[in-house]
Amino acid sequence: MKNEFISTVSHELRTPLTSIRGSLGLIAGGVAGELPPQLKALVDIAHKNSERLILLVNDILDMEKIESGKIEFQLKPVELMPLLRQALESNRAYGEQFEVSYELESDLPGIMLNVDANRLMQVLANLLSNAAKFSPAGDKVMVEVTHTGNRIRVAVKDHGSGIPEQFRDRIFQKFAQADSSDTRKKGGTGLGLSITKVLVEQMGGSIGFDSEPDVLTNFYVDFPVWQETAVFASGLNGKEKRVLICEDDRDIAALLRLMLEQNGLAADIAYDAEQAKKMLAQGKYVAMTLDLALPDQDGISLIRELRESKEASVLPIVVVSAKAVEGRQELDGEAISVIDWISKPINQDQLVLALKQVMGQQADSQPRVLQVEDDPDIFRVVQSIVGEVAHLDHASTLAEARQLLGRCRYDLVILDLGLPDGSGKDLLPLLNGASPPIPVMVFSASEMGLESEKEVDNALVKARTSNEMLLATIKQLIGVQ
Template identity: 40%
Template structure:
């Protein structure tokens, strides 16, 4: 089958140009494209449809706009009728007759008519007007005198049109519309807001939505006498207009106050109850709300409705008299014509697509046969099959593709073989797990380390290789990492204990990395069994400790014996003998220094070094160190100079450890300085830190050695350095002691000129500002006492300075220091930084005596959620300025003080 397929692809060299022209893949694609040209008809149809839809949309908008304008004019007609009635009535004789009779003792001097006669005549006119308008329900003449007393009032009652007796006429000066009418310009009709009708200062209970048309009446002298007012049932007025128009569309009538009425069609009721803007009984339709918010004429649409809004220009200034009409239609109806055209175009397009598909299929099947054969050959090949029988001799694109596949396959096979050789033969164990913790790869070195075969361990949870206490939290760790809250051990080398198939617990070194395989997160681990190394380290420690301690006693005896011999020897002792004694003393001292360095190094390695802190005058201690090392410098022909600041610098340090630091730095500087050179020891202070600098005139530190300068057993290869031998531990010990006393150490060097080693310590009042002279905490408990676990001294200084006077802030740089302080003292507040050199800061909580009664605040640089039962507050350094921290802790301190006061 393979041979037949291969022969089908191959041809003679002379035939290839012909095949290239007639049977090339690009030629066949062009033929297929030509067959699909018919689809362009669909594109043309689409363009036509869009044009037709645009025109239909324009015509529909014009129709809606025209209808809205016509309706708007009809609704405005009611306002003109009200205004016309008011103006007409204001010109009738009873209006001025009442004014004359009231002003002349109830008798009109012009014709002798009484006030009551004029009232009766005006009431008759009012009744005639009310009969002509079904939406009018009250007509009144109100005077300005007597708190706006009604002069004439006619209304529709239970028995028809009723004139209110004189003794029942009301005062209306407290009504809002009264002031509006009294302030209206002469000869101008005004309209009130639409409210429920009010009688005697409160709503009448009928909840009649009332629009009041008002016309001011002035006396002959031009003073404001009163006004005419017609009460119109606003809802009925709009309903009457709807009944007269009988619209066949969905219509909203809206005034500028937001009062609206809706007229439905179809299955909806014909009209709805009027909705007042301040007393809505149902939600405003979304599209109407858009219209109200806009307030402008124009086209509006949403997912369900399309419409046009028109607001008729009004001669009236009041919002209640400015009506707008919104004509709405369902979106389906609005686009009905366009949608019908769309269906026709779709059917035509589908027909063309079907026809083109049939034609394309015929050509594609013939064109893809050789490509399908190539695909099947590759698909059914094994992972190590070299695919030598692919049609690489074809002259078209298939031949080029086959050649590319064959070349890439060979590279993949070679890459797999190299990778397999590396993975299977690497000394370290390689393991791969998925995001659920299941093992999916397990190399031979892992089999050797753990004792499991790959076949039996793959598919198991990786916690099977862990101690129970670690395994219990492993799945939770993976969950936190998936949520973005974990991962601090990723890309880091760490030591922990593992368990093999026989239950043996042994130490390993583990490096974890995150890898993406097929778009999924996996975790790769590189594992090294360090049992032998740990054993060697243990034996080395025991050997160094044993040898060092066994050497110290005889060396001390030898030094004492040599001193006695030197003292008791006669003055005329032979020079050679005296020289031998001196040589023995010097070498004994060198051995003692060596043993002490080794012991100090071991103590620092195992963190067994203890510090006796007390207040020291830094300048005085530096001066003592210079004096102690002056003899050594003189013997080396080196000038030892000091440049100390004049003021006292008080620090809290271990005096012996400080002298050891100074001695190491000064002796190193002397050792590396050229003969006849000088070493300068200077002190300074900046802000709240004191600084010591020891400057030599040596050759400087080579660039290649700078990274190792503080490593144990390291020495630079230098002729000057080799004049004096050493252990290579001095600077390592110095650095550890400096950091153990909350300080920092570093250096600046210039090749050929020299090196300056510097050490900085915080001043006394900044490290633990509340300690007494003997290094213990103050006993007065007026302040709130807090333990601050933080390895950033500068941050502690800022917080301590800001809270001075309120907070007794005790600083611990490591978890070990914090635990020691918790054993000695009681604290009201614990402030914890998470990422410390000796572990996770949250681990300190289990050592707090009463965590439920102690305020615990986590201050961290990592922006992540912390779920811990005893953590009361979390502050992220990157999201808070220093001043914000001080303010937050001020609130916390006040809470603690209040709690203690109430206890």
């Protein structure tokens, strides 16, 4: 009965709270024009308290998952600094409630951690919100990143009231609050730091703090650096979308790179299959061109191997080969993410068009997004958030979604899991089986299981996702800066 109740709370509270929070955030941000001072004050109060309610619901649900052993993590290498900047931006509005700002005081570009990006964002949000809550008005919360040996430390520092000596050994316990002090007036469930500690440790990290009351309080998390990034780190820019060219003929490889660079696409070269596999494992590529005649491995067997690997199971591949026609016949539809087969000599326009379609860089049209969502209020909120960067279509059922997917090619599908005529997961075979596969972002009150998350490009939970985070994720997936 308890599990059933928690499940009901998750959906029935998160969905309306998402509409409330999103709508109030848009109004407070000026989407309806400038508000009279008295009305703006009321909207700000409502928005602030919707955020407070969301934090309460999420803490209770997270603790239930931890206690039942159902909390899952999707660990993969991610670049740290973009996540930190996104966390500061996502929490900026929360800090403004306390007249506190956030500042990043150091930068370590290119550093990678093997973590669950969404869970790390949750950890950072907990630490940043705590620091803002206990800081004096007008103060700055500083975020410092340091690299010592094989570990990275992210420290969140504030100049607030600090941690009382008698409370320090209980600070990471459930429901722990320094009662009868000023901290009680700040509110909260007392679950945030307990949840944070579990999340950090489950991702292979550790958490600690130093505190000198009214001088400096420093909460920090340590994670090991993802080791395998060093070999091919040179030339990789985390802000660029890169294509991997796998071609043993050095002249043709150089020609391919020149063609792509002339059209604004960055590229790296692997001259054999073994080098390509290493680079795919160690760098983030959005697509790959592949010659089928390689010195160390047949291109067809390489495609099959990549489809079985974690790093490249759905990587879009453009075959560029003198044997393109024969290779296509041999695979006979087996490699669902071979998006085009281009025979040598190379048709530059065909190559660039195929890659730009994958990377969401069509210059002549706005990206097209399909949202599969049965709650019309949620759709209207999302439409208001992304309206300037993408054209958004709406399907309220699986049947409507299938009809729209049959008529139109979409750059992204935003998918709710709970629909009137079935589960949103039922669409995944259709979306992943498209040529090229259609990127999928799950946006649902229900959290996906670990196995299911491997089938989508991103998964966000309603009432855990701010307007800013939702927009940033969508822009990333459709290739809009």
